[in-house]
Amino acid sequence: MTAGMESRMWKRLGAAAAAGAVCLLRSEYEKNHFTVEEETVVSPKIRREKKLVFITDVHDKEFGPGNGRLLDAIRREGPEGILVGGDLMVSKGVGSLDASFRLLEGLAAIGPVYYSLGNHELRLRQEREVYGDAYERLIRKAASLNIHMLRDKTLPLGEVDISGVDLPRCCYKKLFLEKPARMPEGCLERKLGAADRKRFQILLIHSPLYFAECRGWGADLSLAGHFHGGTIRLPLAGGLMTPQYQFFVPWCAGSFCQDGKRMVVGRGLGTHSINIRLNDRPQLLVIRLVPGKEQNGNFI
Numbered sequence: 001m002t003a004g005m006e007s008r009m010w011k012r013l014g015a016a017a018a019a020g021a022v023c024l025l026r027s028e029y030e031k032n033h034f035t036v037e038e039e040t041v042v043s044p045k046i047r048r049e050k051k052l053v054f055i056t057d058v059h060d061k062e063f064g065p066g067n068g069r070l071l072d073a074i075r076r077e078g079p080e081g082i083l084v085g086g087d088l089m090v091s092k093g094v095g096s097l098d099a100s101f102r103l104l105e106g107l108a109a110i111g112p113v114y115y116s117l118g119n120h121e122l123r124l125r126q127e128r129e130v131y132g133d134a135y136e137r138l139i140r141k142a143a144s145l146n147i148h149m150l151r152d153k154t155l156p157l158g159e160v161d162i163s164g165v166d167l168p169r170c171c172y173k174k175l176f177l178e179k180p181a182r183m184p185e186g187c188l189e190r191k192l193g194a195a196d197r198k199r200f201q202i203l204l205i206h207s208p209l210y211f212a213e214c215r216g217w218g219a220d221l222s223l224a225g226h227f228h229g230g231t232i233r234l235p236l237a238g239g240l241m242t243p244q245y246q247f248f249v250p251w252c253a254g255s256f257c258q259d260g261k262r263m264v265v266g267r268g269l270g271t272h273s274i275n276i277r278l279n280d281r282p283q284l285l286v287i288r289l290v291p292g293k294e295q296n297g298n299f300i
Contacts, residue, residue, distance in 0.1 A: 027276050034063060034282035036073055039255055039264050041221055042292035045200040047159055053077055054285040056085030056206070056225030057118070057268025060099040061282070067099075070269070070284065071106040077286055081157050082107050085225045086118020086206040090272045097134060101141050108145040112157070115142060116150045116164025116204035118226065119172045126169065150204060152191040160289065163192050163219075164204040171207055183210050188217040195219065200289065208251040208265040215261040221287070222263040229253040229267030233279040243273055253280075 053074050063069040074082065084107070088100040107113045124135040142149050150164025171183055188203075195201050195218030203214050208224035215222075230239010230252035239252030253267045267283040 027278050030277040030279075030281045031061075031271065031275075032063065034070065034073075034269060034284055036077070036284045036286060038286040038288060040288045040290055041262055042290045043200055043220060044291070044293055045159065045198070045220065046289045046291045049291065050158065050160065050289040051077065051079050052081045052083055052287040052289070053079040054083045054085060054223050054264070054266055054287055055269060056223075056266045057087045057228055057270055058100075058103065059087055059090045059120070059268070059270030059272045060096065061270030062099055062102070063269075063282075066102050067106060070103075071110065073284055074107070075110050079111055079286075081162070082111055082113045083162065083202070083204060083223060083287075084113060084115040085204050085223055085266065086116055087120045087225070087268075088118075089120055089124075090270075091120040091123040091131065092272065097138055097141070100138070104141060104145055104147060108147055113145075113147040114150055114155065114157075114162050114164065114204070115147050116206065117166050118206040119167075122166060122169070154192055156199075160200045160202060161196060162202045162204070163195075165191050167205065167207055167210075171210070183213050188213060192217070208263060211251070211256060211258070211261075211263045214263065215259055220261060221289075222261070223266070223285075223287075224251075224263060225266045225268050227252040227265070228271060228274075229277070229280040229283070231271075231274050231276055231278070231280060239280070241274075253283075 088103065089097060121135070121138065124131045124138065139149065148155055150162065152166055154161050154163040165188060168184060168187065197218055201218050201220045203217070203219035203222045205214060205222055205224050207226045211222060227239060227242045227249060230241060232240040234240060237248060238250065241247050242249055242252065251265055253265050256263045264285065266285050267280060269282040271277060
């Protein structure tokens with residue numbers, strides 16, 4: 001190797017190291033600065049405008065002591081309901097509920113909370129030999145705060161029905177490029193019963209991979225998370241990878257509309273195994289439900 005070649009090599013290595021350092025610094029900034037973003041859904045089933053907030057995949061993240069910054073942002077929105085899409089904690093070998101309990105206490109002081117479980121809560125329930133009575137403590141805490149636990153359950157909020165479903169474990173089994181198991185046929189009907197098609201139906205379903213099943217059941221608006229926005233978001237390509245190391249899954253984040261039904265996939269608020277966010281800031285979602293007409297089968 002000539003002296004010139006060696007010099008160019010060191011310059012390239014230096015540039016790569018500097019770029020890596022900039023990305024890490026940016027990631028640290030993003031992880032600690034959430035955005036408040038709004039989605040508007042128009043439907044003839046809505047008689048009066050309603051504002052809700054949706055949070056998902058907190059994974060023990062706290063924005064300030066006791067999650068004060070997050071709670072202040074929710075309080076400023078003045079929602080009629082707070083929807084929790086699951087994975088408040090990190091269960092993998094940890095299972096601490098301290099941060100989750102502090103957040104639930106703060107949310108319950110703001111307004112009615114509707115909480116549907118994600119795969120981390122379900123792991124607490126399914127692996128008691130690892131987590132002991134953590135799941136039971138979570139349920140007791142929620143009950144003490146009058147939080148609505150939507151475990152395969154539907155509750156009304158005015159002219160809106162809010163449902164939450166515990167997805168079967170097979171719906172979460174995926175790694176690298178392996179496709180997840182299909183949702184068992186008729187799963188939502190067995191768990192939730194028939195949807196009332198005359199009422200506006202919100203379905204909290206932690207994984208966004210089952211939009212077709214949600215539409216078929218009758219969900220007007222499905223709210224999901226699970227993929228943390230794709231961890232690193234690239235222009236045009238979208239989310240780079242899911243926490244299960246699947247690459248360029250189109251449903252990582254955003255709003256999707258088909259057959260007059262909407263799915264909104266939140267980027268979540270925390271991280272766990274892959275502790276990175278790049279061009280993928282944590283997200284507090286404000287959902288506005290607005291009276292109106294449909295056109296060409298899509299919301300306008």
